[in-house]
Amino acid sequence: MSTTADLMRVIRHEMKAAGLTYADLARELGLAESSIKRLMSRGDMPLSRVDAICRALRLDFADLARRVADEQPLLREMTLEQERAVVADPLLLLGAICVLSQWTLAQITTTYRLTEAQAIQVLAQLDRIGIIELRPLNRYRLMLSKTFRWRPHGPVLQYFREHAVLDYFSGGFEGDAEGVLLVHGSISRALAPAFQARLRRVAQDFAQQHLADQALKPEEREGYTLLLAMRQWEFAAFQHLRR
Secondary structure, eight states: OOOOHHHHHHHHHHEEEEEEEEOHHHHHHHOOOHHHHHHHHOOOOOOHHOOOOHTTTTTOHHHHHHHHTTTSSOOOSSHHHHHHHHOOOOHHHHHHHHHHTTOOOHHHHHHOOOHHHHHHHHHHHHHTTTSSSGGGGGGGEEBBTTTTTTTTSHHHHHHHHHHHHHHHHTTTOOTTTTTOOOOOOOOOTTTTHHHOOOOOHHHHHHHHHHGGGGGOOOOGOOOOOOOOOOOOOOHOOOTTTTT
């Protein structure tokens, strides 16, 4: 949630970018420089004053509000309540997967049997629970960071364990751009986090390539699902043979 401190920080950033000093702003607003500094430090000013500052910065108030919103920290993990809401409604789960892939409204409605009104309703629900910030013309800002992950023992992963894992691995992985690797080994505990970091980088590379390739024509793209995992594990069938 945006705060007054966030607003003041963005205003100071915009002043610096515009080369506008406190003295310059004071002259624009017809105030003493000391008054400007006091207002900026306290952050206690009416909207009319904020609007005057926007005019001095040649900045629309709506643009300022959007930049304040863009400064908000992104979620690295959904709350338990958010995940429960997502898995409780198949359309909402579909919408969450689509926005994680940065799909547009048009992509959603042309790919799935949803009317535009239904798709907008899904986006509005995702906005209400804090997964996206819905903007004019049905655009949105994803409120999840690039390093986002589902809760390790949360409702979404449990849903996919029950409904998607067998379906995913039932494929042959025989396509030119497909494959499955299962490697077991004993390595240093100190080195294990480094391998986990490499896996995260591969996942980020995949996600960034997805965003970059949205400029391509639909017929030049194909949907792939990358699954990366690493954990301490022994096949259950072997455990009873342990000494």
